[in-house]
Amino acid sequence: MKTIGLFPDFVENWYSKGFYPKVGFVSRKIFGNLPFSFGDVIYFILILLLFRWIWKHRIGFFKEWKANGLAILSWVSVFYFFFHLLWGMNYYRIPLHEKLQIEKEYSVAQLEAFVEKMIVKTNELQLQITKNDSVAVVIPYSDEEIYNLALEGYKKLPNDLKEFHYEVKSIKKSLFSYPLSYMGFGGYLNPFTNEAQVNYLKPKYTSPLTTCHEMAHQTGIGSESECNFIGFIAAAKNDDLYFQYSAYSFALRYGLRNLEKIEENSSNPFLAKINKGVLKNFEENDIFWNQYQTPINTFFEFFYDNFLKANQQKDGMEGYSKFVGLAIGYEDKGLGIRE
Template structure:
């Protein structure tokens, strides 16, 4: 079994260069069946089976290390083979159950959306998102200086998240979501101090949400993780899907979260290109929206710790190894998808 690990790595490196093959035989072929089976079977559990599995893996790993220290790492041939055999199994399961999705076609090709845009198009979209955000903000709170509070419990937010996918599946059949497996992470507290909103467990296909974060952030986070469940592995693609689902949601609070989420991406990219214009446009936002942005910033500042950069750097490296060269910094591609999505919508009418 141990010898299979380097063979797997070579095989995946060779296969990774053929996006069409992975898209056809895995992402649109066997993966939807694997994912649905996992979601239907584990989604009925009221807790995260994946988190329990991770806990057991950590316990067994610690026991294994203790045993090695007690024996002073004697008989290296035995424990090295044992270690690589275990890694080989995990590596195989990771790719079979989900990981091949990292090498599928880019989302703009899957959804038939362009991925190029100009600064002028970026400015026009940013102005449109500001207009929409201000409008729905006033509709909800009737006061442009008051921040929006999500009136749902965290469990209710999960239910409403699924409704968003039901609403959009007619126009985007690729986003059809059946067999709900969207759960609160048992590790929400440590995830907060690691700087993460949520994650998908690739071994169990459970979408995990850190429910200690502000309710304002849960709609887009939950939608993001469901996007991962549906086979869109890259962070920037899942972020665009979160925008797509929430801005088209029938619920006004979800639309507010979606528009302001998309707007942050556009503003970040605009500030990178033209800071003066970005500062000018942000002044046209309702003060209440800025308060929602500020409370998110304050939340993460309150939970900063010396180890967070280490976790972020580790995950960033993980993303780069798995075909996401920009790692966590992927504003431009999300914005490109948003710009061209809106252009397609406007041209359809």
């Protein structure tokens, strides 16, 4: 699998645009209409079987280390093979910025201009929705309504992103939302059933963007930065104001965060320009994730960071924030993001 990954043109044309769309389509057809996450149920059963196997072999485990080690290695190998076959090869496709011929690096001045644009748009949407610049946005939809509305944004992707069109909905509330919260994840894609899993516990104003992000994985995107970018575009292009707000407030947070990475407190002048209602939503999000901040979260961030790097995603967890460069490059090329 790794050897094939050295040939991104082959992966792009044979796998990401050939084999994978057919597999993903069939998987979503089979599991999409189930009212629960089939993939989560399978994971739960596998975890139980793992614990049962460990318990059964607890006595003399290290004495039989060679046989036990081979058994573990064989199962990991099978898991890893099917992971790549059913979805994981998408990690090795041609990077989106190369296909769009845009720069993903940016100057401080470009980042500041981007943040200014995001502030204006986010403030406009917050005021349009609440009629009061000091009131936080509350999404009135159910989770299922959000999943259905998300499809509309993908229908309006710009022509140069049409290859990421979405067919056959398979989006579920994750049965593992509590563990996902402690792990620090807003959602994930099950590569074996192609179900998009959304953490339903987190603040609902973030759910439209998270849903669109996980849908981007279903269209065959492995890179987290590219999923953030496509998810952002899909939510921003949606006619629904709550989706637009979720998109622009998301981009604004990452823009401010990236300013802070460049220079501490450099985001302060911009914070003063943001409506109080928007800041209340940001605080709501921070309070939620802070309550689940434990060593478990740190461990899984470390694990996933190294997992991404091992699969040719050199930025690791930092890749999530790299979408800002794609958004700036996309707009600077004149392709346009804002309504």
